[in-house]
Amino acid sequence: MRYITDRKRAVGKGAAGSGTGHHWYMQVSAAGLAFIVPTFIYIFGKALGSDYATVLETFSHPIPAIVTGLMIIFGLHHFNRGFETLMQDYARGHTLKISIILMTVFTYGLMATGLFSLAKLAL
Amino acid sequence: MPLNALEEYRWPAPDCGAMAEPKKGIVMAGETKGVERPLSPHLQIYRWQVPMLTSILTRVTGNALIVTSVLVIWWLGAAATGEEYFNTVNGIMTSFIGDIVMTLSVLGVWYHFLAGLRHLYYDAGKGLDIPTAEKLGWACLIGSVVLTILTVIIV
Numbered sequence: 001m002r003y004i005t006d007r008k009r010a011v012g013k014g015a016a017g018s019g020t021g022h023h024w025y026m027q028v029s030a031a032g033l034a035f036i037v038p039t040f041i042y043i044f045g046k047a048l049g050s051d052y053a054t055v056l057e058t059f060s061h062p063i064p065a066i067v068t069g070l071m072i073i074f075g076l077h078h079f080n081r082g083f084e085t086l087m088q089d090y091a092r093g094h095t096l097k098i099s100i101i102l103m104t105v106f107t108y109g110l111m112a113t114g115l116f117s118l119a120k121l122a123l
Numbered sequence: 124m125p126l127n128a129l130e131e132y133r134w135p136a137p138d139c140g141a142m143a144e145p146k147k148g149i150v151m152a153g154e155t156k157g158v159e160r161p162l163s164p165h166l167q168i169y170r171w172q173v174p175m176l177t178s179i180l181t182r183v184t185g186n187a188l189i190v191t192s193v194l195v196i197w198w199l200g201a202a203a204t205g206e207e208y209f210n211t212v213n214g215i216m217t218s219f220i221g222d223i224v225m226t227l228s229v230l231g232v233w234y235h236f237l238a239g240l241r242h243l244y245y246d247a248g249k250g251l252d253i254p255t256a257e258k259l260g261w262a263c264l265i266g267s268v269v270l271t272i273l274t275v276i277i278v
Contacts, residue, residue, distance in 0.1 A: 027246060030242070041274060045277075055202050055209065059202070118203075
């Protein structure tokens, strides 16, 4: 039994209106994060709780700084796109759109804050 | 729309005979008695199962991790601000409550990590039969606890 019209099936955008692009982004970022996350847990876990000089020393090295940068960018972007799916399941219309806009603003703000702090520490 | 799905459940509706397609032009249930469409079983009357629980937990952990993200970036920002503020934030994050929050965060990260790998495996069209899916669900639950313990020991 078909629940969608022929035209909607031909366009192929689905209920969320973005086709398979969103799903594919989540797969690609998940595959990347599978390597970034364990490395970041190790770097951050070692740095958390150590003294100020050690933290400055840690993030002035290229690999910890690069991994942290990747974590901030792709972790938060993966989160933001995942939050979209959450809202698409539970909200409709304006509530859906406004919640996605607000969370995107918040996520990118957090991302920029994290990258600024990292740049200041690393350089 | 009737709330008690079990009592009202009729499919196909008797006056529709064998016709499975809904009639065009019918707006919603409640406006017509002609078509009673099947309603999804509500969570409260649905038996909890491993694949269902582990799927819900993936969503819960993934979205809850924004709290961890805010804390980690707050800590980074404090380190970029100066020694005094860093010591304050570092102290809060390594206090008793901080330790609990960070340990739960690690558990959430590892759970979401394993469930994400499982999702990629499912997306490849594999492991979808019920016995394998149940085993993978248990692997995510147990694996995340084991990885959390290892993280606390090593890091």
